[in-house]
Amino acid sequence: MATDTTDLNMDAPSDLQDIPDSDIQLLPPPEATYPDKTSLLAAVHAHGKAHGYRVVVKSSSTPNDQKPGRTSKVWLRCDRGGQYRPRNGLTEETRKRRRTSRLTDCPFSLLAAGTPGFWTLTITDPRHNHGPVIERPKVIPPKLKKGQIAAQPYDWPHDATFTPFTTALVIIDMQKDFCAPGGYLEFQGHDISATRAIVPKLQRLLQSFRSAGFAIYHTREGHRPDLSTLSSRENYRSHNNSSALGIGSPGPLGRLLIRGEVGHDTIDELYPLPGEPVIDKPGRGAFAHTDFELILRNKGIKNLLLTGVTTDVCVSTTMREANDRGFDCVVVEDACAATEPSLHSSTLDSIKMEGGIFGSVTTINDVMQALENFKTVTVKKLAPQMAAQMSA
Numbered sequence: 001m002a003t004d005t006t007d008l009n010m011d012a013p014s015d016l017q018d019i020p021d022s023d024i025q026l027l028p029p030p031e032a033t034y035p036d037k038t039s040l041l042a043a044v045h046a047h048g049k050a051h052g053y054r055v056v057v058k059s060s061s062t063p064n065d066q067k068p069g070r071t072s073k074v075w076l077r078c079d080r081g082g083q084y085r086p087r088n089g090l091t092e093e094t095r096k097r098r099r100t101s102r103l104t105d106c107p108f109s110l111l112a113a114g115t116p117g118f119w120t121l122t123i124t125d126p127r128h129n130h131g132p133v134i135e136r137p138k139v140i141p142p143k144l145k146k147g148q149i150a151a152q153p154y155d156w157p158h159d160a161t162f163t164p165f166t167t168a169l170v171i172i173d174m175q176k177d178f179c180a181p182g183g184y185l186e187f188q189g190h191d192i193s194a195t196r197a198i199v200p201k202l203q204r205l206l207q208s209f210r211s212a213g214f215a216i217y218h219t220r221e222g223h224r225p226d227l228s229t230l231s232s233r234e235n236y237r238s239h240n241n242s243s244a245l246g247i248g249s250p251g252p253l254g255r256l257l258i259r260g261e262v263g264h265d266t267i268d269e270l271y272p273l274p275g276e277p278v279i280d281k282p283g284r285g286a287f288a289h290t291d292f293e294l295i296l297r298n299k300g301i302k303n304l305l306l307t308g309v310t311t312d313v314c315v316s317t318t319m320r321e322a323n324d325r326g327f328d329c330v331v332v333e334d335a336c337a338a339t340e341p342s343l344h345s346s347t348l349d350s351i352k353m354e355g356g357i358f359g360s361v362t363t364i365n366d367v368m369q370a371l372e373n374f375k376t377v378t379v380k381k382l383a384p385q386m387a388a389q390m391s392a
């Protein structure tokens with residue numbers, strides 16, 4: 001070996017310390033012989049994969065009629081090697097391709113040469129100029145139609161019309177009486193931790209729908225102060241608990257479930273903006289004895305995303321009412337809560353029966369994903385100026 005004495009620096013620390021681990025790991029395959037080209041290439045690919053790089057075929061030659069004595073050859077390189085060599089000089093296009101190409105100039109190269117039955121692998125350059133390439137598992141995106149949210153048992157809405165012109169977010173009964181200490185729900189003997197837990201998630205959802213320009217409706221359950229909307233059965237039922245307090249009884253947040261009282265109003269975190277209709281309902285469903293259906297029909301809304309409390313009572317009742325009126329509904333399961341986990345899950349189960357008897361069930365993440373798709377695909381095409389506003 002030729003030695004260049006000027007290059008000998010005896011004071012330098014051991015060379016081995018200067019070699020990063022990554023270079024050590026990128027071992028070239030052993031120089032060996034193989035019965036055929038296929039097995040050689042398979043061995044080389046497998047070795048490269050195991051050591052953090054990918055071997056690709058650079059070029060090859062095979063014997064033909066003119067040159068029958070020629071050996072078959074395959075030149076191989078690292079997929080981080082190679083360069084774009086423009087035929088007509090460096091145009092702007094080739095400069096751009098160089099800049100954006102993932103090709104670097106890894107010098108690693110191999111030569112396979114052979115005749116039938118005997119193939120030899122030779123390493124022409126064992127060096128790589130990069131660390132091991134980590135293979136990330138490929139995430140297969142679910143096949144979703146444009147304008148749909150991934151949901152169970154069917155992607156929603158069934159006719160792929162997830163747009164602000166046809167779809168609304170409905171936030172059900174996120175009132176202090178159900179979500180704050182001293183409210184109606186506590187006097188019914190229930191813990192409010194479950195209804196409180198969804199508040200930050202709902203804030204996120206609400207913000208996204210607002211910024212994407214969707215219609216948003218808030219509902220509140222409650223009665224007229226003179227109790228003229230309260231049936232005797234409902235009055236009896238609501239007092240049928242250990243506190244003996246029910247609808248209309250005085251509480252720390254005012255009379256329980258009475259319109260105009262502090263406890264009856266929406267919690268501050270999710271308070272409606274001007275222009276977001278509030279539906280005051282005397283019962284569980286948002287359609288019975290309200291103008292909700294009229295408001296939705298006038299606006300052309302036919303798909304409802306249902307969220308809020310409680311899953312098994314007001315959310316479920318509203319979903320059933322809407323379903324019978326021809327609306328396509330989806331419940332966002334982690335944006336709803338019940339006083340008991342079993343009531344929450346059994347309600348979701350019943351929705352999914354018979355191909356989605358009351359609608360479909362989705363999650364906040366799936367909704368967010370669909371909103372992103374909507375923003376990037378639909379809005380850009382339909383209204384570029386709207387897309388600019390959204391990203392601002």
Ligand SMILES: [Zn+2]
Binds near residue numbers: 053078107128129
């Ligand atoms: Zn390489």
